Amino acid sequence: MADKSVVYVLNGPNLNLLGTREPEIYGSDTLDDIAGRLEDRALTLGLAVEMRQSNHEGHLVDWLHEAGAEGAKAVLLNAGAYTHTSIALHDAIKAIAVPVIEVHLSNPHAREPFRHTSLVGRAARGTIAGFGADSYLLALDAAARL
Ligand code: DQA
Numbered sequence: 001m002a003d004k005s006v007v008y009v010l011n012g013p014n015l016n017l018l019g020t021r022e023p024e025i026y027g028s029d030t031l032d033d034i035a036g037r038l039e040d041r042a043l044t045l046g047l048a049v050e051m052r053q054s055n056h057e058g059h060l061v062d063w064l065h066e067a068g069a070e071g072a073k074a075v076l077l078n079a080g081a082y083t084h085t086s087i088a089l090h091d092a093i094k095a096i097a098v099p100v101i102e103v104h105l106s107n108p109h110a111r112e113p114f115r116h117t118s119l120v121g122r123a124a125r126g127t128i129a130g131f132g133a134d135s136y137l138l139a140l141d142a143a144a145r146l
Contacts, residue, residue: 007075009076009136128142
């Protein structure tokens with residue numbers, strides 16, 4: 001049954017290491033810290049958050065399909081490095097009716113050239129990047145307004 005109040009927050013490879021992974025780029029918050037902040041914010045917005053992380057591309061594809069089948073309100077997707085390489089994620093975003101918001105902690109455009117292309121961004125409703133953990137909260141606010 002469609003649940004328009006659920007926002008899926010899908011996280012790709014290496015994001016399980018947030019907190020210790022290159023903190024000068026990604027900050028010191030763990031993914032659990034971010035999940036807690038998102039849940040608090042979601043409560044005030046009348047939304048629920050379904051937070052997931054996988055290092056495997058196919059899991060992210062399956063979860064996008066699930067969000068579509070469940071009639072989620074939106075998906076916040078930080079696909080990590082798959083952002084720049086995955087036609088499968090691009091196609092999965094195109095295949096579902098649920099709006100997908102691309103999220104990044106860092107600003108990929110200010111980094112190495114191989115991060116300047118986003119296949120996710122070509123299919124997403126919009127992108128929020130460069131605000132650290134706040135990128136997720138800003139994206140949740142954007143999802144609430146859709
Ligand atoms: C990232 C940016 C990507 O380029 C990188 O591969 C990541 C994290 C970000 O949140 O800033 O894993 O998606």
